[in-house]
Amino acid sequence: MPRQLALAVALREDASFENFVADRNEALVASLRAVDTSHGESLIYVWGAAGSGKSHLLQAVCHDVKPPRQALYLPLQLKDDLAPEVFEGLERCAVVCIDDLEMIAGDRRWEEALFNGFNRMRDFGTVLVVAAAGSSHALPWALPDVASRMTWGATWHVEPLDDRRKQDALIQRARARGINMTEPVAQYIMRRYARDTGSLFGLLDRLDEATLAEKKRLTVPFVKTLLDAHADAAN
Amino acid sequence: MDVSLWQQCLEKLQTQLTAQQFNTWIRPLQAVEAEGGIQLLAPNRFVLERVNDRFIEQISATIAGLRAGQAPSIRLEIGGRESAQGAPTARNPFRRRNDSQDTVCVSNLNEEFTFANFVEGKSNQLARAAAQQVAENPGKAYNPLFIYGGVGLGKTHLMHAVGHMLATQNPASKVVYLNSERFVGDMVKALQHNAINEFKRFYRSVDALLIDDIQFFAGKERSQEEFFHTFNALLEGQQQVIMTCDRYPKEIDGLEERLKSRFGWGLTVCIEPPELETRVAILMSKAAQAKVDLPNEVAFFIGKRIRSNVRELEGALRRVIANARFTHKTISLDFAREALKDLLALQDKLVTVDNIQKTVADYYKIRVADLLSKRRNRSVARPRQVAMTLSKELTNYSLPEIGDAFGGRDHTTVLHACNKIHELRESDNRIREDYSNLLRTLST
Numbered sequence: 001m002p003r004q005l006a007l008a009v010a011l012r013e014d015a016s017f018e019n020f021v022a023d024r025n026e027a028l029v030a031s032l033r034a035v036d037t038s039h040g041e042s043l044i045y046v047w048g049a050a051g052s053g054k055s056h057l058l059q060a061v062c063h064d065v066k067p068p069r070q071a072l073y074l075p076l077q078l079k080d081d082l083a084p085e086v087f088e089g090l091e092r093c094a095v096v097c098i099d100d101l102e103m104i105a106g107d108r109r110w111e112e113a114l115f116n117g118f119n120r121m122r123d124f125g126t127v128l129v130v131a132a133a134g135s136s137h138a139l140p141w142a143l144p145d146v147a148s149r150m151t152w153g154a155t156w157h158v159e160p161l162d163d164r165r166k167q168d169a170l171i172q173r174a175r176a177r178g179i180n181m182t183e184p185v186a187q188y189i190m191r192r193y194a195r196d197t198g199s200l201f202g203l204l205d206r207l208d209e210a211t212l213a214e215k216k217r218l219t220v221p222f223v224k225t226l227l228d229a230h231a232d233a234a235n
Numbered sequence: 236m237d238v239s240l241w242q243q244c245l246e247k248l249q250t251q252l253t254a255q256q257f258n259t260w261i262r263p264l265q266a267v268e269a270e271g272g273i274q275l276l277a278p279n280r281f282v283l284e285r286v287n288d289r290f291i292e293q294i295s296a297t298i299a300g301l302r303a304g305q306a307p308s309i310r311l312e313i314g315g316r317e318s319a320q321g322a323p324t325a326r327n328p329f330r331r332r333n334d335s336q337d338t339v340c341v342s343n344l345n346e347e348f349t350f351a352n353f354v355e356g357k358s359n360q361l362a363r364a365a366a367q368q369v370a371e372n373p374g375k376a377y378n379p380l381f382i383y384g385g386v387g388l389g390k391t392h393l394m395h396a397v398g399h400m401l402a403t404q405n406p407a408s409k410v411v412y413l414n415s416e417r418f419v420g421d422m423v424k425a426l427q428h429n430a431i432n433e434f435k436r437f438y439r440s441v442d443a444l445l446i447d448d449i450q451f452f453a454g455k456e457r458s459q460e461e462f463f464h465t466f467n468a469l470l471e472g473q474q475q476v477i478m479t480c481d482r483y484p485k486e487i488d489g490l491e492e493r494l495k496s497r498f499g500w501g502l503t504v505c506i507e508p509p510e511l512e513t514r515v516a517i518l519m520s521k522a523a524q525a526k527v528d529l530p531n532e533v534a535f536f537i538g539k540r541i542r543s544n545v546r547e548l549e550g551a552l553r554r555v556i557a558n559a560r561f562t563h564k565t566i567s568l569d570f571a572r573e574a575l576k577d578l579l580a581l582q583d584k585l586v587t588v589d590n591i592q593k594t595v596a597d598y599y600k601i602r603v604a605d606l607l608s609k610r611r612n613r614s615v616a617r618p619r620q621v622a623m624t625l626s627k628e629l630t631n632y633s634l635p636e637i638g639d640a641f642g643g644r645d646h647t648t649v650l651h652a653c654n655k656i657h658e659l660r661e662s663d664n665r666i667r668e669d670y671s672n673l674l675r676t677l678s679t
Contacts, residue, residue: 030561039560041553049583051631089262112451116416123343134582145448145481148386151547154554157577163627191646196631 015059019176021169024159025053031154032057035095035127036065042122043153046131047138051196052158054131058097061129069094076103084110087117091124101132101150105139111146118149128153161197163190170200174218177208181218188220192227206230240301241266241273247297252290256428260286261294272308273298283313284433343412344402347524348395354520356513359389362504366393366477370400373443374473377502379466383480384506387546390479393506394445397477401443408442415451419458426457435461439468443475449498450480453489463494470500509545514538517545518552527556533571540575551578586629586677588640594677595622598669607642620652621670627653629677 022029034040046054058073065071070093074086077100090096104110121128132139135157136150161169167186174181193203210226211218249257264286265276275294277283286294291311299306350370355363362384368376380397382390398410418438425434438444444465452459469476480487483505484498509517515531515538522529529552537551554574559566596603599618606619619641626637627649634646641649659666 027558027561031557034561041557045550047577047582052583092265116414119414119416135578135580137579138581144386148544148546151550151578152387153550154557155550155574155578156554157580160583191634191650194631194633194636199631 012056012059014173014176015056016063017060019173020053020056020060021161021165021172023161023165025156028156028158029057031156032061032129033064035061035129036069040127041154042125042127044127044129045136045150045153045155046129046158047133047135047155048158049160049196050133051198052160053197054158055099057158058099058129058131061095061097065095071095071097073097073099075099076101079103079110084113087113090117091120091126093126095127095129096121097129097131099131101130102134102139105132105141108142111141111143115143115146115149118146163195166190166195166197166200169197170204173201174204174207177204179204179208179211179218185218185220185223188223240298240307243301244294244297247301248294251293251297256290260290260428269310272310274310274312277311277313283311284437285428285430287311344395344398344410346399348392349399350396352520352524353389353392353396354509354513354517356509356516358507358509358513359393362390362393362506365502365504366397369475369477370397370404373401373475378470378473379476379478379498379501381478381480381484381498381501381503382506383483383503385508385544386481387544388506388508389545390506391447394447394477394479397475398443398445401475405442409440410443410445411438411441412445412447414447415449415458418446418462419452419455422458422461431461435465438465439472441469441474443477444469445477447479448481449478450482450487450490452494453487456491459491459494463491463497466494466497476501508542511535511538511542514541514545514548517548521549521552522556525556527559527566529555529566533566533568536568536571537575540579547578551575554578584678588626588630588632588637591622591625591629591677592640595625595673598673598676609642617666620656621666621673623649623652624656624670625673625677628674 017029017033020029028046031041031044032046035044046057048054055075062071062073072090072093072095074090074096076082076098079100104114118128120126130150135155136147139147139150141147141150167190170189171181171183171186174186189200189203193199207218207223207226210216211222216222245261248261252261260282263277263282267274267276275286277286291309295306295309298309350363350367353359353363362382365377365380366382369378369380382393384390395412398412401408402410422431422434425431452462466476478498484490484495484503487495515534518534518537519529522534533555537548537555541548541551551571551574554577555566555570558564558570558574564570592603592606595618596606599614601615601618605615606622608615610616623637623641626632626640627634630637632640634649638644638646638649656666656670660670661667
């Protein structure tokens with residue numbers, strides 16, 4: 001049985017709990033790790049700023065679901081390519097992770113579809129994990145029925161990492177990809193590049209490609225050349 | 236469980252049937268291994284009958300074709316995924332009644348929603364008493380019973396409680412609970428497949444019909460028409476109808492007048508938001524159900540801050556319990572505070588360098604232009620360093636970007652400022668105080 005249903009949103013292979021730096025989010029991570037166990041919650045609402053690791057966590061939840069139990073990751077960022085009917089049949093999954101919830105708040109048609117989908121998932125015992133930019137109170141819901149349902153489970157704020165932890169996370173993420181990133185290199189990046197984890201890990205992708213393509217080690221001068229080229233391209 | 240066999244069968248059927256037939260009737264079926272064969276579970280009687288009438292032979296033939304010589308027997312029953320996948324029941328709040336003796340009597344009742352678990356208070360007394368009456372004298376006491384009130388106040392709970400009691404008193408009775416969406420969906424399918432008579436027969440054969448969130452009938456004229464007839468037939472046959480809605484019948488926009496007036500024929504009762512004592516009692520009761528020791532002061536703390544509805548109250552409690560469980564600590568006021576912060580806070584405040592510069596300039600009573608200037612005397616340089624450090628801490632901008640925003644300074648200047656302020660916060664009380672005041676202003 002396919003782990004991903006009809007809507008084929010590929011999960012990032014490296015989005016696992018193992019390479020998530022939990023720091024102050026330890027209890028949240030523990031509760032997400034428990035999703036596919038007998039003492040998991042039936043609804044978990046996660047919110048926080050962009051780049052705080054929400055998508056990573058939701059995808060890690062999906063990775064953790066053991067076949068033949070099915071898991072679905074649904075990023076509503078793709079809303080424009082989808083229709084509200086996408087919530088139909090989700091109750092057939094053991095776990096559903098809906099990302100970017102704020103994308104549909106205020107859109108009655110989408111909200112009604114979510115409302116019905118939510119009721120069905122609850123009837124069938126499907127575990128729902130959602131992530132949004134703000135708490136349910138902050139989203140401009142059109143239907144109070146949806147707003148209140150979103151507060152029914154445990155709500156968690158993702159606490160952002162401080163710079164020191166972000167640097168550690170960057171080194172750890174690099175190591176997981178087989179790249180040896182030294183402390184000075186990481187420090188160099190932290191001092192010269194945007195410091196949200198989304199940008200940092202995006203840069204890591206590019207560094208990975210560039211070191212492979214040019215068969216070079218990851219050194220400070222190498223990073224400098226790449227960042228300068230990037231800055232030139234941006235100008 | 237020979238899921239792969241069913242999977243192959245599905246693939247074959249998908250090519251043989253129209254997409255609509257497949258999605259409407261075959262897709263909702265779930266396969267479970269049964270002794271000597273396969274058990275197919277249909278979500279309700281309606282699907283079951285349809286599949287039995289039209290598709291069962293084709294399914295059997297397809298499976299026989301896939302397993303030449305040793306085709307397993309096929310049994311079609313009503314049931315849900317939970318039994319199909321063996322999911323642990325503890326995490327499933329909505330367990331389906333799965334009465335093996337009478338599979339027709341599947342009512343989707345949530346076992347946790349009983350009268351015993353319903354916490355009574357001033358706000359819901361009347362509704363509870365009416366529900367109890369209905370459960371004791373179905374079809375006679377109040378028909379229909381119309382329960383209305385805001386979201387998350389326990390309307391569905393009461394409805395299920397009546398359903399349970401009816402089913403307990405008379406195990407053979409057909410109690411059907413469904414959301415109005417399900418009624419609409421079933422009707423649309425029935426129309427598409429020319430099966431409206433079966434649809435009618437099914438809904439008119441129940442002993443009690445419990446329909447939740449009737450406001451979603453608004454604007455769906457064909458469904459209203461059908462429901463009108465079902466409703467009349469049930470009332471005539473003294474079969475019980477219970478409905479819930481988020482408002483008083485007359486106030487439902489997009490609902491036909493004749494339905495509005497009929498909805499008020501029986502008894503219309505309102506549930507109000509619970510008062511503090513009831514909220515605390517609900518929290519204590521939920522905690523006891525979860526076998527968690529909830530200190531009184533924590534229950535009061537949560538109850539005082541969350542007034543809107545029971546759902547949110549439950550959410551806050553769940554968060555407190557989860558935090559305690561996953562950090563292996565006992566539940567305390569601090570935990571409760573943390574839980575409410577996550578729930579009631581809105582979103583991360585977006586702090587910009589501009590905003591920081593303005594706040595810092597105001598605080599030190601200088602101009603933003605001073606912060607960006609080349610001037611290096613202490614009265615300007617120190618606030619500038621403070622502002623740079625706050626920018627590094629509160630935003631994700633790169634250090635070169637922050638340097639740029641401060642009159643085109645180098646990133647090393649920003650680093651130097653951060654180190655300097657870090658040092659001063661250790662040694663200089665005034666800087667320490669300034670910094671924490673500014674941090675508070677900017678992040679709350």
